[in-house]
Amino acid sequence: MELRVQQGSVTELETPMLVVNLFEGVSEPGGATGAVDAALGGQIRRLIADGEITGEAASVSVIHNPGNNGLKARRVAVVGLGKQAEFEPENVRVAAALAARKARDLNLDSFATIVHGAGTGGLDLDTAARCTMEASILALYRYDQFKEATKPKHQVGSMIVVEQDAGRASRLQELADLARITCDAVMKVRDLSVGPGNYVTPTYLAEQARAVAQQYGLDITVWGKDELREHGMNAILAVNQGSIQPPAFVAIKYTAPGARKTLAVVGKGITFDSGGISIKPAERMEF
Known part of the structure; x- marks a missing residue:
């Protein structure tokens, strides 16, 4: 999967699916999630009030955009980061992985995401970004070269990390290059590790x-x-x-x-x- 960084507003980005986040117990989302909620006319807040979006760890909710508002993304995926008091980098990895697999399940060619946990989560940008990027890529790993292809399996082609601030976006591009190298190495080792013994001699x-x-x-x-x-x-x-x-x-x-x-x-x-x-x-x- 191609990994790119784009500077700009989350509401102005045209993408099949935009991934934002929410902590458990939050009823009034802020930051990028709050901006997306405002563009959707408060739809995220209403779904929180209805109990459909909880912010619980390992949860993901998809909202389809009717297209008559200020948001250009066709869908919004809200991933849960769990309780803020118990938040750690692993929560970011789980959330990012779930979002990437949701994009694949929806047969999307691409999707966009914000960096999870670098705001109220308290993580430094480097840690939050690497967790978001690497988990997204590695979650889509498959080892199926010996499986009979009954039907083509969908692959997500690209992911965009969107960031408003120019300085942070520049750093994110550097981190994206590092994440790509890391993931390529991890997937190579996974191939060797899970390959059958009569093949990987x-x-x-x-x-x-x-x-x-x-x-x-x-x-x-x-x-x-x-x-x-x-x-x-x-x-x-x-x-x-x-x-x-x-x-x-x-x-x-x-x-x-x-x-x-x-x-x-x-x-x-x-x-x-x-x-x-x-x-x-x-x-x-x-x-």
Whole structure:
């Protein structure tokens, strides 16, 4: 999904769906939600009074715009942020994810959102924006390359983050670039993690690592069985005796300009583990 930032008024943005938010217990919304409510002639306040919009965490309500008012969005989704006293970044992630999935459920090609939690929520702009952006993208992740396509599955093409203030909008664009990088990396790892063991083999894992290293100009070393034996890495070789697939040890190195510290991140890289299947009772092996 494409991620863009647009400076301007929430009421003037033309979009299939505009996402705003509400804390639980609030009867008179303010900020961007209040501006949208005013453009809708108080419709959000009326639905709050009727109990249809509650602001509870993990809630989302969609209002269809009749088009005879000052709002250009065709729909408004009000996501709940929960109780303000219990508010934390995870509430933003849940709300943003629900909104993105609602857009997909409605077969929308795009939608727009404000940043959740940076106003009365008390979060700094960077935290609120990254939570909003990353959760929206990651919520739409699917791993279905081995599923038979009975009918095409809808994909949301783009999301716009709208911000009135020019300075904040400029910072949001920088954060959007970071969020895109983060989400691309997370989804790549998800593909490797959830891929079936007969497909994501050590050889495949090494091939993917080489592709990433080549794409981003990283140094990479891949050792096979001979190199592992030469360097005395017998634990890996011992575990590998239970598989017909050859092992692969992968080391990727990135040297940042002006770096003063060295950081090593170590992962097991196990693509399939049969040990647990052998020693655990079958009746407790639910997925």
